Amino acid sequence: MFDDDAAADGAAPGPMRWNGWGDPAKARELPSAVRALLPVVLGRIPRPAPAASFDEVELAASALDEADRHALAAIVGAEHVRTDREARIRHSGGKSTLDLLRRRAVQQHAPDAVVDPADDREIAAVLRLASERGIAVVPFGGGTSVVGGLDPEGGIDRADGGRRRAVISLELHRLSGLVALDELSGEATLRAGTTAPEAEALLAARGFELGHYPQSFRYATIGGFAATRSSGQNSSGYGRFDAMVTGLRVVTPSGDLDLGRAPGSAAGPDLVQLFLGSEGAFGVITEVRLRVHPVPEVRLHDAWTFRDFSAGANALRQVAQLGTGPTVIRLSDEAETGVGLAQVGRIGKALSKGCSVITVFEGEAAITAERRARTAAVLTAAGGTHTGERPAEEWVHGRFNAPYLRDALLDHGVFCETLETATTWSNLERLKRDVTEAITRGFSAHRAKSLVLCHVSHIYPTGAALYFTIIAGVKGDALEVWGKVKSGVNDAIMAGAGTISHHHAVGRDHAPWLEREIGELGMRVLGAVKAELDPAGILNPGVLLAADAAETRGR
Template identity: 45%
Template sequence: MSEAGALSFRWGIPKEPVSLDPDMRSFLAEHVGSATPWPAESPAGWVLAAPRLSDDDLATLRTIVGDEHVRIDREARLAHLGGASFSDYARRRVGDVADAPDAVVAPETHDEVEGILRACAERSVAVVPLGGGTSVVGGLRLDRPHIALSLRRMNALVDLDSTSAIVTVGPGITGPRLEALLAPRGFTLGHLPQSWQRATIGGYVATRSAGQASTGYGRSDDMVESLVVATPRGTLELGRGPSSAAGPDLRGLFVGSEGAFGVITRVALRVRRLPTERIYEGVLFPDFAAGREAFREAAQSRTTADVMRLSDGDETRTTLLMSAPGGVAGAALDRYLRLRGVEASRSSLAIIGWEGVDRDAVRARRSATWRVLKRHGAVSLGRRAGESWRRHRFEGPFLRDALLDAGYLVETVESATSWTQLPALHDAVHAALAHSLGPRPGPYVMSHISHVYETGASLYTTVIAVADRADPVGQWSRAKRAVTDAISDQGATITHHHAVGRDHAPWLIQEIGPLGVEVLESVKSGIDPGNVMNPGALLPD
């Protein structure tokens, strides 16, 4: 099997094999149900339809970028199947590749991108911009004739203004590559989403992503200083200075626009000094409510850490199952916790992390945070637990691959709301998923808070169920509708950082109202009158 084929139905190929140990299999059988292995069909047997673009279409594109950068061969088209959701992987496990692009076009310059968009608009050929292909909300899924606009060649670090702490890059540069280029110069972007190993900077900005340290470093939209955007109607250069009162900020139309309005071809981002001091700790609270109140107080007293992640009881249980010591060591831990008023079976695990360039300042921040945490019954598990999380934090998608292979549906849902509404949102999400993916014993639903604000927080939920092999996509679609209805009914946002894509687009009208949708449709028709830019993403067709 080629790597391109393998990556079509799984996150990736880990450095070390990932498997489910006996304890995890027993836990799944008890709490979710028994599943049978789910082998994927070999990509060699997938039926890929012939490209639907005309010879004239292809010739025009080749004139713009060169023959070698317009590919219609099987390997290239399968390698550019975008999307990393359960539904995306489930389709490909049975050989459904109807959403494969008809051609892959890889420009190198802004002018080439602009030329491609003009040509595609004239010929009514849809364009799906593609970076790391990590959308989990159907942001890249399109059945009509289209090209994948691969941004991999636009991956340069264009400029680093070390005085102003601003880096300018092409949209195709990945997080790891950017960090590797910044570190020797003493800087970091500090944006580390779960998709960090594959996602691109252009993707960060186009989806308004949030990273694991966003509480301290800010979300991607907080980092954007300026943008250059190519559209079918021409070029926009947006952003002057750190702040402006020159009317509405048009950067906001393209940050989070998911390629539906244009293609970001250059972006300038705020960077920070590379931390020389890091402290990461594991913490246990008596329960999720106590931890939630501690996080709220820390946010509202401005004593937050850079990383603040709080698991509910169900997520804590699975984390401890996979990492807690057993035998004598485990008994000693239980005694240690009980002496401090925490029952492991009811506890809520938190990961707290502080970073900076000044050791004394980092330690002072830690002390201020801990004064708040202690008021809510927090017990330290020490730095070893925190460092273990930091080292292994990008391994979750590989575990999902192992669960899919074992026959389980694994998917995530995220939202955000006020502190007042957060408990009700948590209960509503869990109830909707439990009802729509029953019967018992499954599914297993678990959540965590990972981004905190003075007024509220995000809620990130993972669900595991036995996959319905007869119709896995329909199984998740029904659950997705139920849980998104529940989120919307609670007055919470339909997405905190996964973006709208095609999966959330039907609920956008409930989020921003009919007039809000009309405003966005007016923008779309003004700069993309032929509706060739990622049609169906953000705004329903």
């Protein structure tokens, strides 16, 4: 379904922009219509100071000492322990707006080395060594985290009077490829470092598809999807990534785990679900077994318009509860529909009224046609008006491009970020209002105007996810302002019975709020699992577990 450019043939995309999103060749200027619109919406925004160039960036010297470096080289080979500037800068974090703003500065943090293991055996040896010597290890897949999942935090070495440890980035790109495909059962085993486009190309050659399309699709890895409980744009049809996983292999400092023995089981707690979302804090996911499906015979697109968000949400609820089976269904609120972000390619071309809905149906021809017709009947009965196939096709075509737009906005000094949550249908509109108000109020407190767009892109019988896109005209230090606004938004999500993350994981950015979601005892359960698997506390210190996060925040 990723038929919009050359990467579709499985050619690995080149490395991402070190200080922005994606393919450097696809970086683009802000459309002139948007440029004209921005001062109207956000007021006058001063152009920011120019960002540091790659050559201007200054890093502290690598804290990895020679003995440790030699020991790591003895495991993975000297060429696979990199301490050069380029490797370190390219592994210095993820792609949140905070990350990108930090990357404009001259002084930057980076891991002390990048280590590229070849296989599970080497990973196990690296983890043992790191545990003995107090070296923090940050597993690195596609590098697309937007929640601070990859910050090179060293944590505190309690055994050594608080001395900061060295931090290595454990780059997993050498763990790539299709290990096995059980065509009859529709199950594929992929190595964790395989990127999503590589995985789809390997599967397509055998007539199969995974069908997991988050915005990060072009760069993200299978292991990263598992570690972060990723949601994709087709999650309404194929389920979130956690619903696709049937098995995991995990290498931890305390040994290896092979989990997931049957399509369903009553053999105790589901430990697969304990490692999905573990964000590298419990172990390194090295293989993922996944449900796959035959490449769809047909793909059918439709666009709809509804009077308002409430009518659209009501229609989506009925679709979810009746189970009419769209592969993709998205509802843009009035604001998102208005600026045309529902179809990125159309931004600024026309201001639309009402709320747009997009549906995509995939699968075997006759069944897919039936699902489409049945869904259309529900949407029509719920007050929807069909607006043709084209807007939905355009959305599919442009759907991985929004992050490029963010880069262009940031270059113009316009703050741009996304955040998301999920809740029950009965609480959906209230939570949307509370979050929107928290964003608007938060920026207002810093004399910044903001525009908040929202869509629903993941539906369940009991509820849905809300995805917010925010642009704001921040005049002061955007890093500082956003830190405060986001904190207020997270408080509003917790007070409003939403989850702290539906799409993007906890990372370091949400870690202080996780305890309000799972409770003090829930945190202790996670801590007990971590202590068993990672007794030296070397694995991705600062993610998930708020206590660690608080300790390391001062760094």
